[in-house]
Amino acid sequence: MTSPAVEFARQNYPRFLDELKALLRIPSISTLPEHNSDCRKAAEVLVAELKRIGMENTRIIETEVHPLVYADWLHAPGKPTVLCYGHYDVQPTDPLDEWLTPPFEPTERDGNLYARGSADDKGQVWAQIKAIESLMVAHKGLPLNVRVLLEGDEEVGGEGIATYVATKPADLKCDFALISDTELFAPGLPTLCVGLRGMIYTELEVRGAKQDLHSGMYGGAAPNPFFALAEILTGLKDKNGHILIPGFYDDIIPPSPEELAAWKSLPFDEEHYRKTEVGSRELVGEAGFSVLERTWARPTLEVHGIPGGFVGAGAKTVIPAKALAKVSMRLVPGMTTAKAFSLYKNYVDLLKPAGVDVEVRLIHTGEPSLIRVDNPYIQAATTALHEVWGKDTVFIRSGGSIPIVGDFDRHLGAPSVMMGFGLPDDNIHAPNEKFHLKNFSLGIESLIRFMEEAGN
Ligand code: BES
Ligand code: MN
Ligand code: MN
Secondary structure, three states: OOOHHHHHHHHHHHHHHHHHHHHHOOOOEOOOHHHHHHHHHHHHHHHHHHHHOOOEEEEEEOOOOOOEEEEEEOOOOOOOEEEEEEEOOEOOOOOHHHOOOOOOOOEEEOOEEEOOOHHHHHHHHHHHHHHHHHHHHHHOOOOOEEEEEEEOOHHHOOHHHHHHHHHOHHHHOOOEEEEOOOEOOOOOOOEEEEEEOEEEEEEEEEEOOOOOEEHHHHOOOOOOHHHHHHHHHHHHEOOOOOEOOOOOOOOOOOOOHHHHHHHHOOOOOHHHHHHHHHOOOOOOOOOOOOHHHHHHOOOEEEEEEOOOOOOOOOOOOEEOOEEEEEEEEEEOOOOOHHHHHHHHHHHHHHHOOOOOEEEEEEEEEEOOEEOOOOOHHHHHHHHHHHHHHOOOOEEEEEOOOOOHHHHHHHHHOOOEEEOOOEOOOOOOOOOOOEEEHHHHHHHHHHHHHHHHHHOO
């Protein structure tokens, strides 16, 4: 027999989908200040909806940047308390001309819902809220105690929520966190994510002359900061993807032989991944490690952009006074952001060529996390997932970062259950982001059954 809450979700699915589309129409891009009011609007819509479905103490919590959304329902004495987490902020949409339909006009196509934020993470936030609504109606209350905490700064490092969790742990007392911001390993394959990489996001600014100079008059005498920057960048990593920062790899805790063996049995086709997901001629990276090891359990260093100098149409003969690079590193368990940043900064100073100054700025950080799986909530999750998807759950890690997961563990003592419903080809952070509609509906059902099991 299906649970009455699942029954309710099925009957109300068309409405749930319409409501999600309304949320997706709000361009809540956290990194662009011109969208600050859109971020607030998204937060207000979420607060109103949480209130409407019967959650209590619903409110906006101000942070230095975008507001948090909070709600709770704590009337299930003797039952565990879950902290539901997701983020309502989204990534920028550039390059805009590569979108087949506009990013903030949600469009259904081939069983998918296309829009910025559909999979990352508004579709998943909405799945959680709709699961709670369904439980609330069917149980006339909830089968366990529920807190909801949503953030609007995840895509820019999540400093606001980190401060809140660190300073107000008593307001978030819970037994476990439920994070819906990850993906299935493959379509139709129920998945729990048990590890995330951490990250440090930095800016490298190189300055040469006191101002931009005529490249004919001064070329040959004045230092060019772009060459200095290129020298530094190429000094950070070798051709095989090995990071050259001394001591960088020292503290890594490698995955256990059991975990590595489990990864080997996952349905992963490297050639398919290269062709359809990456779309490059070849894959790169450290020799001796599989793609899954390289993306889940090894640190990496990437350059995101090199703004500066002359980038207009045509030609301008100039030696720019400064050059900038946005550089981030992904960290794995055992590494800490503090140590990685200090090793990096010292090494950049060492690589700095004569004639220029370099400033290394830290933009944001998040520690890596590895989830404990020896708890009844993971057990409840696999039971629920088996029922909804008809398959055993696979445990994976992800190369992405969700900084707050480590903080939930450290400050609240709460293990996370990372039950997310994106797909590897959902194009998150890229043009034509989508959410597979089947994953939206089965995601809601999975979350309903999970909360029922966890409260059992
Ligand atoms: N939801 C992603 C992280 C993710 C992606 C987890 C894929 C699992 C699979 C999250 O929104 C994200 O993009 N995080 C940023 C965090 C950073 C800005 C601190 C990231 O990983 O770049
Ligand atoms: Mn996300
Ligand atoms: Mn993201």
